[in-house]
Amino acid sequence: MTISTLRIATRKSALALWQAEHVADLLCKAHPGLRVELVPLSTRGDEILDKSLATIGGKGLFLKELEVAMLEGHADLAVHSLKDVPSELEPGFTLPAILPRADAADAFVSNDYSDLTALPLGARVGTSSLRRQAQLRAVRPDLELLDLRGNVGTRLQKLDAGHYEAIVLACAGLERLGLHSRIRSRLSAPTWLPAPGQAAIAIEARTDQPFVLEALAVLDDAETRLAITAERVMNQALGGSCTVPVGAWCTVTEHGLHLRGMVGDVSSGRLLVTEAAASSNDAVALGNAVAQALLAQGAAALLHS
Numbered sequence: 001m002t003i004s005t006l007r008i009a010t011r012k013s014a015l016a017l018w019q020a021e022h023v024a025d026l027l028c029k030a031h032p033g034l035r036v037e038l039v040p041l042s043t044r045g046d047e048i049l050d051k052s053l054a055t056i057g058g059k060g061l062f063l064k065e066l067e068v069a070m071l072e073g074h075a076d077l078a079v080h081s082l083k084d085v086p087s088e089l090e091p092g093f094t095l096p097a098i099l100p101r102a103d104a105a106d107a108f109v110s111n112d113y114s115d116l117t118a119l120p121l122g123a124r125v126g127t128s129s130l131r132r133q134a135q136l137r138a139v140r141p142d143l144e145l146l147d148l149r150g151n152v153g154t155r156l157q158k159l160d161a162g163h164y165e166a167i168v169l170a171c172a173g174l175e176r177l178g179l180h181s182r183i184r185s186r187l188s189a190p191t192w193l194p195a196p197g198q199a200a201i202a203i204e205a206r207t208d209q210p211f212v213l214e215a216l217a218v219l220d221d222a223e224t225r226l227a228i229t230a231e232r233v234m235n236q237a238l239g240g241s242c243t244v245p246v247g248a249w250c251t252v253t254e255h256g257l258h259l260r261g262m263v264g265d266v267s268s269g270r271l272l273v274t275e276a277a278a279s280s281n282d283a284v285a286l287g288n289a290v291a292q293a294l295l296a297q298g299a300a301a302l303l304h305s
């Protein structure tokens, strides 16, 4: 059976819409004659902006309404930032395609300062990400770390309004929104680790829709899938969610996979870091091995503190 139309469920933020339109373009190119429509939806994660994600129930809140739309037959697929996708999906759903990864680094964004070291003593830095907070603490224990939620545009407005000397965002999101010029410097591996799956776009669909899955699978990037598998397995083995400061970065070369993992503590800025290598067939084992090594270093105490 050939599919004539695919409907993409997406959140309504500028970044989510860009990503959904990007997938729509790729699908149209891959399947000439296919109609692709966007189904923009609001999620609880978008609506509740005054509480931390940890308090309101974590990352799943950005997926739920999109999954309901697929279950009710209003949409055939959903497009997500992979780093917002919980390591365990709801039953009945799968990720048939992971797109090639963009720049996974974080961005130091500031109107007055060129990088982290240039910030004055006690400067205010905005980020609600515990991973970013712990890594900031580790290099600059003097900084005042302040919460900052909302979509990318809102966060930049709060910086420009003078609430912070600097904020930290993902380079990939800024690039996609045409905001490359806001990146003053990159916070990148190996010294600074991104979130598991950062900068990769994931397509989600129902496991019981074989023709949809087949149409989507052509967009899958094998190398990115290997890397994010190792990173997400590590995160899951650490009991990971967005409520703990965990960073991961897996590279893929002709020699195989190399994974660097981090668990941090926000209050002390203490970071545990481990790395290991494996062959391309062993992404899952590599993720588990790095998680076990972090636990052996004492990660459990940090994760449950």
Ligand SMILES: NCc1[nH]cc(CCC(=O)O)c1CC(=O)O
Binding pocket: 081, 082, 083, 084, 152, 168, 169, 170, 171, 172, 173, 197, 198, 199, 200, 201
């Ligand atoms: N948590 C929100 C979110 N989810 C994905 C991205 C960036 C794009 C990506 O990582 O693919 C962002 C914004 C940010 O962290 O600055």
